[in-house]
Amino acid sequence: MAAGKKTIIFDLDGTLIDSLEDIAVCMNQVLKELNLPIHKIEDYRYFVGGGISVLVDNALKGYSNEIKEEITKKFKVLYDQQLHSKTKPYDGVYELLDELEKLDINLAILSNKPHEFTLQYANSLFDKYNFKEVHGQKQTIPKKPDPIAAINIAKSFDANCEEVYFVGDTMVDMQTAKNAGMIAIGVLWGFRDEKELSEHGADFLITHPLEILKIINDK
Numbered sequence: 001m002a003a004g005k006k007t008i009i010f011d012l013d014g015t016l017i018d019s020l021e022d023i024a025v026c027m028n029q030v031l032k033e034l035n036l037p038i039h040k041i042e043d044y045r046y047f048v049g050g051g052i053s054v055l056v057d058n059a060l061k062g063y064s065n066e067i068k069e070e071i072t073k074k075f076k077v078l079y080d081q082q083l084h085s086k087t088k089p090y091d092g093v094y095e096l097l098d099e100l101e102k103l104d105i106n107l108a109i110l111s112n113k114p115h116e117f118t119l120q121y122a123n124s125l126f127d128k129y130n131f132k133e134v135h136g137q138k139q140t141i142p143k144k145p146d147p148i149a150a151i152n153i154a155k156s157f158d159a160n161c162e163e164v165y166f167v168g169d170t171m172v173d174m175q176t177a178k179n180a181g182m183i184a185i186g187v188l189w190g191f192r193d194e195k196e197l198s199e200h201g202a203d204f205l206i207t208h209p210l211e212i213l214k215i216i217n218d219k
């Protein structure tokens with residue numbers, strides 16, 4: 001049984017991986033194909049975090065649901081081909097995971113990215129690590145900031161929510177942690193700023209992945 005071990009749930013986009021450019025380039029390519037206005041890569045920092053429907057809503061403000069559905073389909077096809085063009089883990093992420101494995105910590109990923117893409121990244125970039133629970137956005141379960149998926153992960157490890165660390169880079173992640181009664185660690189290398197993370201309940205704010213070691217060792 002895993003009871004007694006520490007547990008960390010990681011967000012994916014903007015926390016473990018720098019995926020902004022691939023997401024932005026793919027969405028812009030799809031928008032261009034349909035002669036729709038494109039966006040600056042930096043704007044996508046605020047489009048990503050709430051799942052694909054929020055990404056599409058943000059990229060297509062004021063357009064019909066029909067166009068949004070078409071864009072969603074085309075984006076998924078293209079993104080599936082280009083997932084790995086530029087996306088890579090942030091500096092320090094592999095070093096952190098190496099240390100966490102030595103400490104025998106329960107590791108999980110919970111993303112609002114479609115489940116199939118979340119799994120592809122876990123299986124390619126993080127296959128050497130023992131992420132026992134990996135969940136992206138699924139039809140069957142409410143997405144973050146609903147806490148249910150995070151709570152289910154804690155249960156699967158037999159961990160108490162108040163002892164689980166939830167690490168993320170957006171208000172959605174901080175809200176998820178708080179809604180689940182978990183410890184919220186906000187990362188400042190991702191898509192959003194310190195103000196957003198502290199206003200939405202971050203218990204800790206960090207600028208480098210290895211700072212997580214100090215937080216969990218001080219507890």
Ligand SMILES: O=C(O)COP(=O)(O)O
Nearest residue numbers: 012013049050051111112
């Ligand atoms: O793709 C998204 O919108 C969000 O993904 P994340 O939950 O891993 O940040």
